[in-house]
Amino acid sequence: MHLLRTTSTSLLGATLIATAAAAQDQRLDRLDPSVRPLVASVIDSARAAGLPTEPLVQRALEGATKGAPGEVIVGAVQRLVADLGEARSALGPGTTPPELAAGAAALRAGAGPAVLAKLRRARSQTITVPLAVLADLVASGVPVDSAAAAVLALASTTRDADLVEFRRAVERDIALGAPPGMAVSTAASAAYGAQGLQLDAGARQSRPSRP
Template sequence: MIIALLTLPLSLLGMQQTGGGGIAARLAGRVSPEVAALVEELGTAASARGLPVDPLIQKAIEGSAKGVPSARVTAAVRLVVMQLDTAAVALREGGVVTDTLVIAAGEFAITAGLSGHDITALARTGASAQALTVGLRVAGTLSAMGVPPAENIELISTKLRSGQPASDLLLLPARVQAEVARGVTPAQAAAGLERAAAAQSRRGPPPGHGTPPPHPPAPPHP
């Protein structure tokens, strides 16, 4: 079944490369000189504030690859910087010593529709930086799937507080998706999963079944 297996070398995967010196090199030939100059300027300042620069570089490259005019690319990059700042402030408010991966995950959550307040709430769960990073990514993903902020943050907070491995968090979008496929709204799906997670952490050993969210009868075909 597998037709092509393209294994990308890790060096191409562009994980967190920081530092002003690398910015120009990464942008060279990929964006217009004016965009490159602005991103280098914004990136150097962002880096000095402890923010990651990879999201800026990615946004600039993305805009240019999509053929977007330079003015619009720079506006989008500025927006990313603002969102990174918002995420960093929200994390600090939640008592988290900021690390660039967590901030980038927070920025994604904001892009997906969550607020600084939501990020602070997740930071206050006391989860490790690694778990919080995954929690923010998953919260953003659930938001993009239509789960409203209240149910979303409730679910992720419960999961983070339960101390379950990060891989468990990564299963949440699939579980929400499966419930939605059965006919419930994303909000109901998340609320049902939250109740099941809360019940499980109260009881300790996992029960046979979680509490499924209520759902109407599946529509039959006429």
């Protein structure tokens, strides 16, 4: 009982400190006074849960600049909190804020948590860019499964810059009229090297080293 009370007290304390932190963020003054406390409270809860708050602040400020109604801004921030939470569950502890933000975007685009978890295992370096590329590909009309398979196959051996270039190639081909699914497999094969690429989620051949 005593232990429980201590824990509750410290959680409450953390929330109070967090509330103070959000309340003092002058950037949120750009929000309508009727909306500001609600947004601050959502952000505080996220902080208490150990989620990054900067993407939430940015989302709220975007809404303010775009002149969105208060309830739309609050709803958008709440949805982003949920996405960030789900991304963290899928990607595990130690995930960096940029990875969480990109992961949330990938989830919103339609990639499942399992894909995020596979990406985490597939690559030892940061997976911010693979996650962002995945989100962008799906946004370009590439079916989620094809996009996920291609990014998974490339993630372990491909540098960030080449992944971004891969995404550009896909978008270029789509703009030129290629069906999105075909565009992604063509570009992935080119990015992967001459030996070809099996676009299933398990395909992870070693890639020739770059000159």
